Amino acid sequence: MGQAGASAGVEARRQSALATELDRRAAEARAAAERWMIAHRTERQVAGTLAPLTACGYTFLHDRGWPGARRGSRSQIDHVLVGPGGVFIVDTKSWRDVTVAGGRIFRGQADVTDDLSGLADVGVGTEGVLAELGLAPGEVHVVVVLAGSAMDPVPLASLGGLVVVGERRASAFINGFGGRLTERQLAVVLGAVNAHFPVLGDEPVPLDLSVAEPVLDEPALLTVDEVAETFLAGMLAAPIEEWMAFLHPDQARLVRRSFSGPARIRGAAGTGKTVVGLHRAAYLARASTGRVVVTTFVKTLPAVLGSLLHRLAPDVVERVEFTGVHSFAVRVLRERGQRVSLDLGAANQAFNYAWNRAGKDGPLGELDPNSRYWRDEIAKVIKGRGLSTFEQYADLPRAGRRRPLRIEQRRAVWQLHLAYEGALRERGLVDFEDLILRAEASLRETPMQGVDHVIIDEAQDLSCAMLRMLHAVVGDRPDGLTLIGDGQQTIYPGGYSLAEAGISVAGRGVVLATNYRNTREIALFASAVVEGDEFVDLEGGPGRADAAAEVIRTGPSPTLHSFASLALHDAALVSHVRTLVASDVDPGDIGVLTATNRDALALLGHVPLSGGLSFPRDDQLAAV
Numbered sequence: 001m002g003q004a005g006a007s008a009g010v011e012a013r014r015q016s017a018l019a020t021e022l023d024r025r026a027a028e029a030r031a032a033a034e035r036w037m038i039a040h041r042t043e044r045q046v047a048g049t050l051a052p053l054t055a056c057g058y059t060f061l062h063d064r065g066w067p068g069a070r071r072g073s074r075s076q077i078d079h080v081l082v083g084p085g086g087v088f089i090v091d092t093k094s095w096r097d098v099t100v101a102g103g104r105i106f107r108g109q110a111d112v113t114d115d116l117s118g119l120a121d122v123g124v125g126t127e128g129v130l131a132e133l134g135l136a137p138g139e140v141h142v143v144v145v146l147a148g149s150a151m152d153p154v155p156l157a158s159l160g161g162l163v164v165v166g167e168r169r170a171s172a173f174i175n176g177f178g179g180r181l182t183e184r185q186l187a188v189v190l191g192a193v194n195a196h197f198p199v200l201g202d203e204p205v206p207l208d209l210s211v212a213e214p215v216l217d218e219p220a221l222l223t224v225d226e227v228a229e230t231f232l233a234g235m236l237a238a239p240i241e242e243w244m245a246f247l248h249p250d251q252a253r254l255v256r257r258s259f260s261g262p263a264r265i266r267g268a269a270g271t272g273k274t275v276v277g278l279h280r281a282a283y284l285a286r287a288s289t290g291r292v293v294v295t296t297f298v299k300t301l302p303a304v305l306g307s308l309l310h311r312l313a314p315d316v317v318e319r320v321e322f323t324g325v326h327s328f329a330v331r332v333l334r335e336r337g338q339r340v341s342l343d344l345g346a347a348n349q350a351f352n353y354a355w356n357r358a359g360k361d362g363p364l365g366e367l368d369p370n371s372r373y374w375r376d377e378i379a380k381v382i383k384g385r386g387l388s389t390f391e392q393y394a395d396l397p398r399a400g401r402r403r404p405l406r407i408e409q410r411r412a413v414w415q416l417h418l419a420y421e422g423a424l425r426e427r428g429l430v431d432f433e434d435l436i437l438r439a440e441a442s443l444r445e446t447p448m449q450g451v452d453h454v455i456i457d458e459a460q461d462l463s464c465a466m467l468r469m470l471h472a473v474v475g476d477r478p479d480g481l482t483l484i485g486d487g488q489q490t491i492y493p494g495g496y497s498l499a500e501a502g503i504s505v506a507g508r509g510v511v512l513a514t515n516y517r518n519t520r521e522i523a524l525f526a527s528a529v530v531e532g533d534e535f536v537d538l539e540g541g542p543g544r545a546d547a548a549a550e551v552i553r554t555g556p557s558p559t560l561h562s563f564a565s566l567a568l569h570d571a572a573l574v575s576h577v578r579t580l581v582a583s584d585v586d587p588g589d590i591g592v593l594t595a596t597n598r599d600a601l602a603l604l605g606h607v608p609l610s611g612g613l614s615f616p617r618d619d620q621l622a623a624v
């Protein structure tokens with residue numbers, strides 16, 4: 001073949017290769033166009049099914065860029081909805097054959113959970129930006145809507161609680177959060193969300209306060225029943241307290257703050273410590289796949305906190321456990337097959353037996369004939385601090401125990417302790433302190449699985465052994481242990497320091513300083529009453545008074561009245577309550593605090609007051 005023939009052949013092959021390549025590119029472009037078209041149709045369709053939410057007070061921001069994405073980037077968020085129920089970052093997917101199992105999401109056999117992690121991160125970033133305004137983290141939701149599906153909402157624990165929901169259930173799911181933000185809060189949040197999610201394209205587009213025209217033109221995608229379900233969901237949502245959705249920015253930041261080990265949140269009464277603790281429980285539950293334990297010494301408090309969480313963060317209630325510290329210890333022991341028999345009456349008898357034989361007629365009986373003090377000494381100091389030898393007790397500082405003890409007196413206490421232990425063992429009994437010590441020992445031997453975070457409210461009430469037991473559950477892991485408390489509120493003094501409990505919160509202590517509960521007048525009055533009181537701080541050393549630096553609310557000044565007799569006192573109290581009710585104060589807004597349950601029952605008319613007096617009968621009136 002000649003030269004010319006050869007080069008024509010080369011050229012033919014070159015052209016043919018080019019045609020093949022162009023064919024391939026054209027096919028690719030067609031497929032991409034098809035995918036974009038499906039995405040476009042899906043988005044529009046889903047926007048249509050979400051449209052009833054505009055009537056529920058929601059504003060839609062469509063097709064916004066990912067916060068922080070490069071200019072010209074095509075990554076976009078399909079819809080951001082801001083309304084009374086919070087902020088919803090919505091991405092639509094035309095995925096078929098979707099299942100959720102074990103906190104992960106699958107398309108057919110393929111695990112696509114990681115494909116959604118970028119979207120979940122957008123939620124975390126948005127939470128952070130809005131926390132600067134005070135919006136509680138739980139008010140920002142990331143929602144993946146499956147086009148054409150009627151799947152019920154499922155949270156994905158591995159993606160910080162991102163929710164996957166079928167299109168037909170999406171608007172009812174969103175409106176089911178009810179009215180959590182006031183109009184003023186909504187306006188502030190909307191402004192911040194609008195600034196956070198960049199408008200795509202070169203020309204800034206004005207804020208779109210309604211559903212775009214073409215979307216409303218779409219054929220009705222929800223049935224009449226489904227639209228009714230959306231509205232009903234909003235009406236049925238439980239009302240919330242002011243602090244459940246919006247916090248002070250300092251509180252909101254603290255809720256999300258990451259600590260490299262055990263942390264302590266302190267503050268005077270009413271500074272929102274428990275509020276922060278509850279929000280933090282919800283936040284940590286969303287941020288991890290394990291369980292969160294919230295515990296206190298007072299056994300009635302966990303139930304109250306649990307019911308608050310139901311309204312604050314219904315999405316995480318399954319993974320947050322509220323428990324008294326003793327119930328927690330019993331559960332730990334039972335789960336590990338250890339039988340415990342806690343019979344308080346029998347334990348009291350065992351103590352009385354020991355007191356009669358080894359206490360009453362010796363130096364202890366002389367020093368204080370009330371055996372209660374010595375029982376407390378054993379419970380709070382000896383067993384509460386897990387002492388096992390007299391040498392440990394002999395020169396132990398017992399701050400907060402009021403009565404100094406010399407060495408021979410301490411020896412007598414130790415003898416009483418041994419006699420009591422002997423009596424318990426003879427009867428096959430344990431007391432509250434034994435439960436804690438046994439649970440601690442068991443947790444040290446076999447660490448607990450599945451609990452990632454422990455939050456202790458009113459931590460200053462716990463004994464040293466209780467703190468050690470709870471610390472053994474999570475150790476020093478980041479955000480594992482959060483102690484919430486106020487050194488000035490020591491009701492059950494243990495006289496120990498955190499260092500003795502093996503817990504260091506160095507560099508991880510936060511003090512809250514704004515009093516939200518009381519008026520300035522009440523706070524001043526109360527601090528004058530406790531001024532000069534001695535108290536013990538968990539971190540050791542002389543207790544520092546956590547006086548609230550700022551008190552926002554003001555009101556009438558408290559007054560103090562003294563009476564010559566109980567009868568005069570009761571008469572004045574009843575008359576004061578009657579005057580308040582007559583002057584249109586809602587009985588539900590009146591609280592009467594008494595020293596004992598019996599006094600409270602008396603005031604409620606269950607027990608006659610002196611002089612046959614009684615309160616105005618009203619179901620809302622409560623004495624506690």
Ligand SMILES: Nc1ncnc2c1ncn2[C@@H]1O[C@H](COP(=O)(O)OP(=O)(O)OP(=O)(O)O)[C@@H](O)[C@H]1O
Pocket residue numbers: 242243246247248251267268269270271272273274275276486516517
């Ligand atoms: N950001 C807030 N906005 C409005 N009210 C708030 C806020 N934070 C707290 N409160 C109110 O203050 C009250 C006291 O809060 P909280 O019980 O958390 O305080 P605390 O520091 O735990 O008090 P204590 O030490 O007495 O237990 C709450 O019941 C709530 O009504």
